[in-house]
Amino acid sequence: MTRLLFMSLLAISLNFACQNSASTTEQASDKPTEISTEVVQFANEKDPVCGMSIDSTTVEIAEHDGKKYGFCSASCKADFLKDPAKYLSAK
Numbered sequence: 001m002t003r004l005l006f007m008s009l010l011a012i013s014l015n016f017a018c019q020n021s022a023s024t025t026e027q028a029s030d031k032p033t034e035i036s037t038e039v040v041q042f043a044n045e046k047d048p049v050c051g052m053s054i055d056s057t058t059v060e061i062a063e064h065d066g067k068k069y070g071f072c073s074a075s076c077k078a079d080f081l082k083d084p085a086k087y088l089s090a091k
């Protein structure tokens with residue numbers, strides 16, 4: 001019983017991982033005018049791991065092969081860094 005409850009809670013928190021990271025970046029940007037002048041160019045428009053669109057305000061950035069890749073969450077970035085070629089070749 002308790003184990004099942006734990007598993008469903010885990011599934012729910014994983015589900016919301018992407019949205020959570022988006023809301024934290026919003027709260028962090030107290031001065032949007034200053035931040036918008038410094039737009040980071042990503043090599044990708046979408047998170048190569050989960051397919052979510054990448055916002056220029058994302059804090060999850062990884063460099064691979066001289067290019068910057070943005071991610072929706074730290075877990076997607078970690079997955080990408082484990083095997084970048086796997087995600088970059090899958091199109």
Ligand SMILES: [Zn+2]
Pocket residue numbers: 018047049050051052071072073076
């Ligand atoms: Zn993602």
